[in-house]
Amino acid sequence: MERTLNFTAYLIYLPIVIFLTWYVAHTLFKNSKVFMQDIFNGKTDIALATNKLFETGFYLINLGFAFWVMEITHGLLDNRDMVEALSTKIGGFCVNLGLMLFLNLYLFFRGRRKAKARYTPLSATPKIEG
Amino acid sequence: MNTIAYIIYLLITYLITVRVGLVFFRNGRIFILGLLKDDVTLTDAINRILLIGYYLVNLGYAALMISTWSTIHNWMELFLSITVMTGKIVMTLAVMHYINMLVIYFISKRNKTILHP
Numbered sequence: 615m616e617r618t619l620n621f622t623a624y625l626i627y628l629p630i631v632i633f634l635t636w637y638v639a640h641t642l643f644k645n646s647k648v649f650m651q652d653i654f655n656g657k658t659d660i661a662l663a664t665n666k667l668f669e670t671g672f673y674l675i676n677l678g679f680a681f682w683v684m685e686i687t688h689g690l691l692d693n694r695d696m697v698e699a700l701s702t703k704i705g706g707f708c709v710n711l712g713l714m715l716f717l718n719l720y721l722f723f724r725g726r727r728k729a730k731a732r733y734t735p736l737s738a739t740p741k742i743e744g
Numbered sequence: 745m746n747t748i749a750y751i752i753y754l755l756i757t758y759l760i761t762v763r764v765g766l767v768f769f770r771n772g773r774i775f776i777l778g779l780l781k782d783d784v785t786l787t788d789a790i791n792r793i794l795l796i797g798y799y800l801v802n803l804g805y806a807a808l809m810i811s812t813w814s815t816i817h818n819w820m821e822l823f824l825s826i827t828v829m830t831g832k833i834v835m836t837l838a839v840m841h842y843i844n845m846l847v848i849y850f851i852s853k854r855n856k857t858i859l860h861p
Contacts, residue, residue: 621820628827660778663771667845670767674838681831685824 619690623700631680631707635673638711642718643669649722653729668718676714680707745816753826757806757833761799764837769795775848779855806833 643665650661683703690696769791777787809829816822 621823624820624823624827660774663774666767666771667841670764671838671841671845674764674834674841678831678834678836678838681827682835684827684831 619693619696620686623686623690623696624684626700627684627703630704632677634704634708634711635676635680638715639669639672639676642672642715646718646722649726653722653725655729672714672718676711679710683707745818745822746813749813749816749822749826750810753810753829754806756826756830758803760830760834761802761806761837764841765795765798765802768798768841775852779848779851802833802837805836809833 646668647661647665650665651658654661654664683706686699686703688699690699772794773787773791776790777784780787780790809832813825813829816825
C-alpha cells in the first residue's frame with residue numbers, strides 16, 4: 615500500500631471541527647439564557663437546567679456527526695487532493711452546524727412566543743378601546 | 745492492533761458516558777421534581793435509578809458495538825475506526841437525549857392540561 619495523505623487530513627480535520635463546534639455552542643448558549651428566562655417566566659433554576667441540557671445535546675449531536683463522517687474513502691495522493699477533500703468535509707460540516715443553529719434559534723423563538731401568549735393577562739387587550 | 749483499538753475506544757466511551765450522565769443527573773433533577781410535585785425523597789431515588797439505567801444501556805451498547813469491528817492493519821485505520829465508532833455512539837446518545845427531552849416536554853404538557861383545564 616502506497617503512502618497517502620489521509621492521516622494528515624484527519625489530523626487537520628479533527629481540531630477544526632471540534633473548535634468550530636465549541637465556538638458555535640459557546641456563543642449560542644451564552645446568549646440563549648435570555649430566551650430561557652423569558653420562556654420559564656423568570657424561574658432561573660429551571661431555565662439554566664434546560665439551557666445546559668440543550669447545550670449538551672448540541673455538542674453530542676454535532677460532534678457525533680463530525681466523527682461519524684470523518685472517513686475519506688479514496689486515497690489522497692497530493693496536496694491538491696487533500697485541500698479539496700478537506701474543504702468539502704469542513705464546508706459540509708459548517709452548513710450542518712448552521713442548520714442546527716437556526717433550528718435551535720427557531721425553538722427558542724417559538725417557546726418564547728408560546729410563553730408570552732400564556733403569561734400575558736387577558737385584561738391587557740382592552741387597551742385599544744380606551 | 746484490534747485490542748489496542750478496543751481499549752482506547754472503551755476508555756473514550758466510558759469517559760463521555762460518565763461525564764454526560766453526570767450533567768443529565770444534575771440538570772434533570774429539577775424536572776422530575778416538578779413532575780412529582782416537590783416530593784424530594786422519591787425524586788432523588790428515581791433520579792439515581794435513572795442514572796444507573798442510563799449507564800447500563802450506554803456502556804452495554806458500546807461494548808456490543810465491538811463485535812461489528814473490522815480488522816485493523818495500521819495506525820491510520822486504528823485512528824479512523826476509533827473516531828467513526830465513537831461518533832456513532834455519541835450520535836445515538838444525542839438522539840436518545842432529544843427523545844428524553846421530548847418525553848419530558850409532553851408529560852409536563854399533559855399534566856398541565858389535567859391540572860388546569
